[in-house]
Amino acid sequence: MDNQRLVQQLYQTFGYEHFRQGQQEIIEDVLAGRDVLGVLPTGTGKSICYQLPAKILPGLTIVVSPLISLMVDQVKQLKASGYKAVAALNSFMDRKDRTRIMENIASYDLIYVSPEMLQNEWVTHYLSNLAVDLFVVDEAHCISQWGHEFRTDYLKLHEVIRELGNPVVLALSATATPEVQEDIVGKLKCETMVRHIHPMDKQNISLAVEHFASPEQKVDRMINLLKKNQAPTMIYFSSRQWAERVSNELQHALEQRVAFYHGGMEQTDRMLVQQQFMNDQLDIICCTSAFGMGVDKKNIRFVLHFHIPSQLESFIQEIGRAGRDGEPCVSLVLYSPKDHYLPQMLIQSELPDQDQFLSVLSGLERYRKTGKSLPEDPEVLDLFELSESQWNFIQYQLDQMDVLKGKQLIRSPLAEDVRGFLEKLLMERWTYKHHKLNEMIGWIHCNGCRRVALYEPFQKGVREPDVLCCDACGFKIDQVKFNETSIKRKRDSWEKRLADLFGKGETS
Amino acid sequence: MFQAVLLTCIKRLSGERTASGIFHMLTGKRSSQTMQDVKGYRLEPFFGIYKSLSRKRFDETLQRLTQSGHINISDEGFPLLTLSGEDKEKQLRKSWIHFSGLKNHQLVMTFEKRLFLLIQTFTNMKASHRNFIPIVDEPIIQNWVRGIYKTYQKNAEGFIDSIYEEMKSLLNELPPEDAHIFVHRLTGSGIIGLTMEQLAKEAGETKEDAYLRTQHVLHFLFTNAKREPKTYAALAVCAAGLDSSGMITDSAKRTFRYIEQGLSLKEVMEKRRLKESTIQDHIVEAALVLPHFSTEPFLTEAEKRVIIQKAEVLNTQRLKHIKESLQGKYSYFQIRLALAQYQHDKKEGMTHG
Numbered sequence: 001m002d003n004q005r006l007v008q009q010l011y012q013t014f015g016y017e018h019f020r021q022g023q024q025e026i027i028e029d030v031l032a033g034r035d036v037l038g039v040l041p042t043g044t045g046k047s048i049c050y051q052l053p054a055k056i057l058p059g060l061t062i063v064v065s066p067l068i069s070l071m072v073d074q075v076k077q078l079k080a081s082g083y084k085a086v087a088a089l090n091s092f093m094d095r096k097d098r099t100r101i102m103e104n105i106a107s108y109d110l111i112y113v114s115p116e117m118l119q120n121e122w123v124t125h126y127l128s129n130l131a132v133d134l135f136v137v138d139e140a141h142c143i144s145q146w147g148h149e150f151r152t153d154y155l156k157l158h159e160v161i162r163e164l165g166n167p168v169v170l171a172l173s174a175t176a177t178p179e180v181q182e183d184i185v186g187k188l189k190c191e192t193m194v195r196h197i198h199p200m201d202k203q204n205i206s207l208a209v210e211h212f213a214s215p216e217q218k219v220d221r222m223i224n225l226l227k228k229n230q231a232p233t234m235i236y237f238s239s240r241q242w243a244e245r246v247s248n249e250l251q252h253a254l255e256q257r258v259a260f261y262h263g264g265m266e267q268t269d270r271m272l273v274q275q276q277f278m279n280d281q282l283d284i285i286c287c288t289s290a291f292g293m294g295v296d297k298k299n300i301r302f303v304l305h306f307h308i309p310s311q312l313e314s315f316i317q318e319i320g321r322a323g324r325d326g327e328p329c330v331s332l333v334l335y336s337p338k339d340h341y342l343p344q345m346l347i348q349s350e351l352p353d354q355d356q357f358l359s360v361l362s363g364l365e366r367y368r369k370t371g372k373s374l375p376e377d378p379e380v381l382d383l384f385e386l387s388e389s390q391w392n393f394i395q396y397q398l399d400q401m402d403v404l405k406g407k408q409l410i411r412s413p414l415a416e417d418v419r420g421f422l423e424k425l426l427m428e429r430w431t432y433k434h435h436k437l438n439e440m441i442g443w444i445h446c447n448g449c450r451r452v453a454l455y456e457p458f459q460k461g462v463r464e465p466d467v468l469c470c471d472a473c474g475f476k477i478d479q480v481k482f483n484e485t486s487i488k489r490k491r492d493s494w495e496k497r498l499a500d501l502f503g504k505g506e507t508s
Numbered sequence: 509m510f511q512a513v514l515l516t517c518i519k520r521l522s523g524e525r526t527a528s529g530i531f532h533m534l535t536g537k538r539s540s541q542t543m544q545d546v547k548g549y550r551l552e553p554f555f556g557i558y559k560s561l562s563r564k565r566f567d568e569t570l571q572r573l574t575q576s577g578h579i580n581i582s583d584e585g586f587p588l589l590t591l592s593g594e595d596k597e598k599q600l601r602k603s604w605i606h607f608s609g610l611k612n613h614q615l616v617m618t619f620e621k622r623l624f625l626l627i628q629t630f631t632n633m634k635a636s637h638r639n640f641i642p643i644v645d646e647p648i649i650q651n652w653v654r655g656i657y658k659t660y661q662k663n664a665e666g667f668i669d670s671i672y673e674e675m676k677s678l679l680n681e682l683p684p685e686d687a688h689i690f691v692h693r694l695t696g697s698g699i700i701g702l703t704m705e706q707l708a709k710e711a712g713e714t715k716e717d718a719y720l721r722t723q724h725v726l727h728f729l730f731t732n733a734k735r736e737p738k739t740y741a742a743l744a745v746c747a748a749g750l751d752s753s754g755m756i757t758d759s760a761k762r763t764f765r766y767i768e769q770g771l772s773l774k775e776v777m778e779k780r781r782l783k784e785s786t787i788q789d790h791i792v793e794a795a796l797v798l799p800h801f802s803t804e805p806f807l808t809e810a811e812k813r814v815i816i817q818k819a820e821v822l823n824t825q826r827l828k829h830i831k832e833s834l835q836g837k838y839s840y841f842q843i844r845l846a847l848a849q850y851q852h853d854k855k856e857g858m859t860h861g
Binding site: 076077080081082097100251259265266267268269271272273275276279281493494495497498499500501502503504 | 560627631634635638639640641642643645647668669671672675676679684687688690691692694695696697698699700701702703704705706709
């Protein structure tokens with residue numbers, strides 16, 4: 001397909017007149033049948049790289065996506081934009097819906113699948129009978145031990161690719177260090193992958209960090225800053241309670257419309273808050289990392305971090321939500337001395353500790369001795385008091401060492417070689433996670449240019465920013481002045497609100 | 509609103525049931541104990557009106573009612589109104605009159621989703637916004653709205669205008685607080701509805717109040733659409749096909765059929781592989797709702813009269829009191845059965861006489 005027809009197709013499908021940086025080269029390679037690794041920064045329209053080919057290619061495009069909420073959001077947005085031949089398959093759907101999709105699978109252009117669904121033989125068997133033209137690995141860094149969101153079920157993707165008759169593979173990530181890039185190519189066994197690596201540094205963002213003695217001081221500072229600036233703002237927290245609490249305090253102190261968002265809310269409420277923010281009915285959103293995955297709001301000016309994430313990759317993704325319209329935007333991290341405890345606890349909940357680990361292995365050994373098979377996963381989690389990612393880790397490793405086959409233990413998990421190896425792996429993982437956290441904390445305390453330091457692990461050098469660079473290079477956050485949202489806070493009568501809802505305009 | 513509902517429930521239970529009973533009733537638990545209480549204590553309006561109520565918030569609200577002196581909780585854990593509680597109850601009684609929980613709570617849930625998605629869809633289409641994210645996820649509801657849109661496509665604007673006019677006129681009959689909360693829950697063209705949390709702030713009330721207010725309005729709209737389908741023709745479209753099919757559960761129906769065929773309680777137990785208490789629950793449920801159910805195999809007419817008379821003299825629904833004052837001659841099952849039929853007859857008498 002020539003250049004012009006590709007642009008035409010882009011316009012017809014998505015209403016865009018031009019490709020954004022990096023998209024076109026990737027799409028051309030994919031359509032020419034070449035495997036591609038694409039590293040594109042957040043907010044540059046990664047998904048177009050497969051959504052457009054899916055429309056053009058005659059067969060099916062399968063997208064492996066690690067987060068179910070993200071998957072569901074993307075399907076909704078695609079459908080809303082008129083791209084209808086799309087569906088999502090994941091283990092949280094009820095059987096009826098899943099079967100309905102599987103039975104009509106040939107009618108779709110694009111199917112999003114969670115990785116654990118591809119471990120289901122019924123699903124892969126079904127898919128292997130279809131013409132799959134393109135296999136997309138989204139968030140491909142999940143495949144790497146050295147990636148920040150390692151998922152064991154990503155490691156088996158190369159087998160799935162083979163079962164599907166080796167379709168063209170497109171691996172995409174927004175945050176992959178050079179070592180992770182190597183790992184992706186190796187683990188997918190696609191040595192001939194064409195690489196399209198784009199710089200990640202965001203040229204329209206100014207970076208700043210401020211230190212505080214207490215959380216209360218952070219709140220005061222945010223109030224002070226947001227009183228002077230009225231613009232769409234995201235504030236990140238690592239706990240739900242804090243997000244709710246600060247949201248309430250800001251509501252009282254500020255004119256702006258504030259809401260909180262986290263994974264513990266009811267589905268309907270989550271959707272309403274997300275849409276209110278998109279629709280400019282909210283100015284400030286206090287959220288955990290659960291927010292923002294599928295949110296493509298262009299005019300976010302501030303991304304504040306009340307708590308730090310546990311690695312630079314997450315931080316880069318989160319500040320990547322600011323200024324997608326290309327206009328100036330600001331990142332501010334509010335740090336206090338004890339702030340590293342929260343991410344440390346998070347790491348603990350992701351990995352089993354030594355004692356816990358041994359008691360799990362002994363528990364499994366009892367199953368082997370009695371010859372019983374293991375119960376379903378949710379029960380295993382309860383039984384051994386493990387989190388999902390902890391059990392995933394153990395399960396995968398035991399499977400690799402032929403200790404566990406399906407639900408049956410065929411070898412003692414307490415054998416010296418098994419135990420020793422697992423302990424070593426666990427230590428490595430632990431060390432790695434702490435190293436990532438230290439990298440994040442190191443950046444908070446760095447003395448030189450923040451931009452250079454932030455992107456150093458990912459690429460050589462940074463480009464000249466379009467805005468003042470960072471607090472080390474002369475950027476002063478108090479000189480910022482955003483006045484985007486005009487706030488009218490009058491209480492409408494219900495009659496007026498009802499008339500507005502129905503587009504009845506001025507019928508007072 | 510929430511306090512008003514609780515106060516009336518407590519009043520009607522007149523200190524004979526625990527707070528848990530109220531909770532199960534509001535959340536629509538379908539045990540025969542709950543069903544029997546609903547009938548026995550005239551709690552029909554409230555059954556199942558708050559499926560997602562959290563136990564914690566329920567307990568906290570009761571605690572607040574205790575602290576403000578409106579209720580007392582007896583040593584046995586039974587709440588009772590105080591004098592000030594009686595006053596308060598009278599004063600607030602009007603606020604919940606449109607609830608029809610037992611009859612409609614499940615139907616209203618579907619009605620709500622249909623109406624909300626329909627308003628979002630039609631108003632967006634009218635404004636030529638084809639790209640919106642539906643606020644209701646369920647495929648069944650989405651297909652229903654799609655079907656309605658196709659049917660009325662030629663006159664979509666006229667149809668949504670009718671919805672608007674009908675809603676406006678019905679909302680005018682309600683307290684403005686109810687109308688205010690309800691319209692802020694709606695999502696239309698260019699306006700996204702508020703969460704319960706936000707609605708509560710908007711009104712300076714609790715989340716529970718906001719939830720119950722929206723439900724109260726929905727019950728009101730639904731009832732009117734059903735009662736006067738000609739006057740509220742567009743709303744009646746949203747309520748179409750939503751009819752109560754008798755209250756007996758499927759499982760109870762199966763048990764009932766065996767009993768009708770003349771099988772004994774024991775035989776039904778074996779056939780259905782269920783516990784004796786479950787089968788008894790089914791029989792009580794049938795006695796509660798089926799007009800011509802015969803209790804003969806388990807209880808003669810004479811025995812039934814003795815039990816009912818005792819209940820009337822003692823003026824109570826508490827099985828334990830009745831059993832004790834009849835010197836334990838009748839089993840709990842028999843007493844429940846007698847009371848169930850008595851309640852059913854009384855209610856029928858009320859509606860027909």
